[in-house]
Amino acid sequence: MDQKISTNTLLVTTAVAASLISIGATLGVQTLLQREKRKQLEEEVEEQTRGNRSATSSPPAEVELNEFGIPIVKADAAKKPLFDTASSAGGNAGGYDEELIAEQLARNRAFLGEAGLAKVRNTFVVIVGAGGVGSWAATMLVRSGVRKIKIIDFDQVTLSSLNRHATATLEDVGTPKVVAMKKFLEKVAPWCEIEPVVALWDQRKPGFDSLLLDSDGSKPDWVIDAIDNIDTKVDLLAYCYKELKVQVISAMGAGCKSDPTRVNISDISLSLEDPLARATRRKLKQKGVVTGIPVVFSTEKPSPEKANLLPISDEVVKESVEDIDQLAVLEDFRVRILPVLGPLPAIFGLTIATHILTMTGGYPGVTDTTQGGYSLAGKRRNKLYDYALQSLAGQFARLRWQKQTVPVDLNDVGYLVEEIFRGKSAISGDSNRLCLTLWTKPEGEVAVMDNLVVLTKAEQKIHEDRILLGGESHEAVYSAETIEVVNKRLAEQRYYSQYR
Structure with a gap:
């Protein structure tokens, strides 16, 4: 028995040793082959270098290393561009290879389908306003393959923008x-036609209508309103909807906003x-x-603790309104600086671009007939509000x-439930x-919104029996903490009502 164990041990030991020797030999051969290949490559590089030296008589350029000791690769000015703008092959503007375009838009095709992407590729969009909202909308439309965008704005890039x-x-x-924008975007998608127009769209000036048309006089498929001036905004929306009769989508106020979860799109x-x-x-x-006009807006509420319009100092105001008006970049445009957190205008612009792409591509589920054709899913629990x-x-x-x-009404109920009482009972x-429920029995039986509180069905009955009908005091029924919460919520409602 002991002899058999010793033999088995010896056999295992011998097998392991042989395996190790085999692995070592294999690694050794691979190392020799790699060294030989490296030597061969070095000889080829040296031969090519000698040829370059003899052809140019100039010494070889020194290799510049970065802080990690890695050679810095400099751009080759003579490098052939990915897209040959001088070529006319390919059947599209600029002569770009359709196979390359198809690869760049592969994810869009997988999402929208062949027919949907084809519609996007044939879309012409006019963007009025090239600021935070308009620039992001334009960027994603171009990246998504639209045929042409026309960008209209009078303003210049500033450090603060x-x-x-x-x-x-x-x-x-x-x-x-x-x-x-044109300089940047044509590097992203050179097959997209980008027409920059340095102008102010103003319905009072001659030629305002032609600014929204293509070079051949055809109408755009979409017009994006990214204007921050109320009168010009309303003029543009009304003109596009009533006279030009094209699809128009508008961005509401992104300034002083910080909550991305409150951004909505609706009629x-x-x-x-x-x-x-x-x-x-109203206008x-x-x-x-x-x-009939979809808009992107935020339901976020202002408050004293949040950003507001920056005040104008007494030195600037002086004595007359005319002095303030002279500070505007253009007539009728805002004077004061609007605090803006950069991501929010971007979210507005991206929401607009997403809506145009899905609507154009026929993507299912982006509209809801019960909400005027534009979904507010997840934001408006109409059955709950109707029950309340x-x-x-x-x-x-x-x-x-x-x-x-x-x-x-139903909108007010949604506002009270979601915004004021956070979707929960103020008691439990x-x-x-x-x-x-009415929190207190109104004097003179006049019901007002400031007196409404959100409770559960069972809590409503108790509140009604003991306080509204029974005449008990709130202190006798509820704790001091509950009364404090309700008073705080009702105070919020009174404050927010000035903005509704």
């Missing part, structure tokens, strides 16, 4: 924004909690436009206030079966 602009660099400061008639959207709706209604509204109407009936009008923090 570099925090949000998609394409401008330090060397572009002082040059027109549209020119800087102008369904825009919520945005002062610029509210003013735009469009005066021009006979109530619906009906619960309030039922409370009015139980209190025998049949003649008293419920002071809120529960988010199921939410209802609205």
